[in-house]
Amino acid sequence: MTKSQLFEQILQKQSYLCIGLDTDIQKIPRHLLQAKDPIFEFNRQIIDATHQYAVSYKPNIAFYEAFGAKGWESLQKTLEYIPKECFTIADAKRGDIGNTSGLYARAFFDEQSSGLNFDSVTVAPYMGEDSVKPFLEFADKWVILLALTSNAGSKDFQTLSLANEKQLFEEVLAKSQEWGSSEQLMYVVGATKADMLQKIRSIVPEHFLLVPGVGAQGGSLEEVSKFGMNKQCGLLVNSSRAIIYASSDEDFAEKAALEAKKVQTEMQAYLATYL
Ligand SMILES: O=c1ccn([C@@H]2O[C@H](COP(=O)(O)O)[C@@H](O)[C@H]2O)c(=O)[nH]1
Numbered sequence: 001m002t003k004s005q006l007f008e009q010i011l012q013k014q015s016y017l018c019i020g021l022d023t024d025i026q027k028i029p030r031h032l033l034q035a036k037d038p039i040f041e042f043n044r045q046i047i048d049a050t051h052q053y054a055v056s057y058k059p060n061i062a063f064y065e066a067f068g069a070k071g072w073e074s075l076q077k078t079l080e081y082i083p084k085e086c087f088t089i090a091d092a093k094r095g096d097i098g099n100t101s102g103l104y105a106r107a108f109f110d111e112q113s114s115g116l117n118f119d120s121v122t123v124a125p126y127m128g129e130d131s132v133k134p135f136l137e138f139a140d141k142w143v144i145l146l147a148l149t150s151n152a153g154s155k156d157f158q159t160l161s162l163a164n165e166k167q168l169f170e171e172v173l174a175k176s177q178e179w180g181s182s183e184q185l186m187y188v189v190g191a192t193k194a195d196m197l198q199k200i201r202s203i204v205p206e207h208f209l210l211v212p213g214v215g216a217q218g219g220s221l222e223e224v225s226k227f228g229m230n231k232q233c234g235l236l237v238n239s240s241r242a243i244i245y246a247s248s249d250e251d252f253a254e255k256a257a258l259e260a261k262k263v264q265t266e267m268q269a270y271l272a273t274y275l
Contacts, residue, residue, distance in 0.1 A: 003183050010271075013053070015054060017053060018237060019054045020060060023042050025038060027248065028042045037070075046243075047083075050253075053257070054260060056086055056089060058240075087236070088118045090120065094121060095131045095132065098130040102137075105141075121141075144210050145188065146188045147172050150190025154190065154193070174203055182207040187204060188211075188212065190211065191213030191237065192217055211228065239259075
């Protein structure tokens, strides 16, 4: 999917919501445990109930790979089930020496090889250019580099000041623009770090940002929208637990739809104000 196709979807659905499929077998409604593949069945019903409010889905790979071959199968079925107009993100946070990154890229992008055909994958930038490049060699695919993450531990390294007086995450944003364009690179910025968004936008005005951390982590959708939106929206705001676990009963999909609609309605207002 190209940047302008993504923007078109955002305008059509009046939403920049990404729903996180962090599907935890311990948290899904009990009655689903009787299904042949409870994780896929949960995802299927969540996707059916929410896709009109979301432009993107982000399965976090940890929730699938923890279950070995069966988990990968649930992931593959989920990916195939997501409507084609939605942007798909493998939240895998990969990255290694180039030779190994090439295989990670195939795992998420090369359907012939792995059975998976995600639009994008999250990548850790800290091994540098040669660790990221192999992901960028796939046509029409996106790399989403971790820049300033939503967790408290982001201060341990990401905000350290360098000799050039930049913070490490600023250097990640500046340097990585030499590796690929805003048509193939996005950045993760936590919603809990909305106070840094103006600075971030001054470094990467054109890029899309994947913003996790609203909902369960308490980030403000309004601040993210006010300080992070650019002329093509430039935001995919993720919410996982607050939507998919809105209810633990048989009405879970209905309640997830209500939560997603609530977020979408708020987004519609911000698109009218800040775009
Ligand atoms: O900085 C980051 C990077 C990734 N995540 C991931 O996003 C979701 C957030 O889930 P919630 O339930 O909405 O809190 C989850 O998959 C994280 O691993 C992040 O939170 N922060």
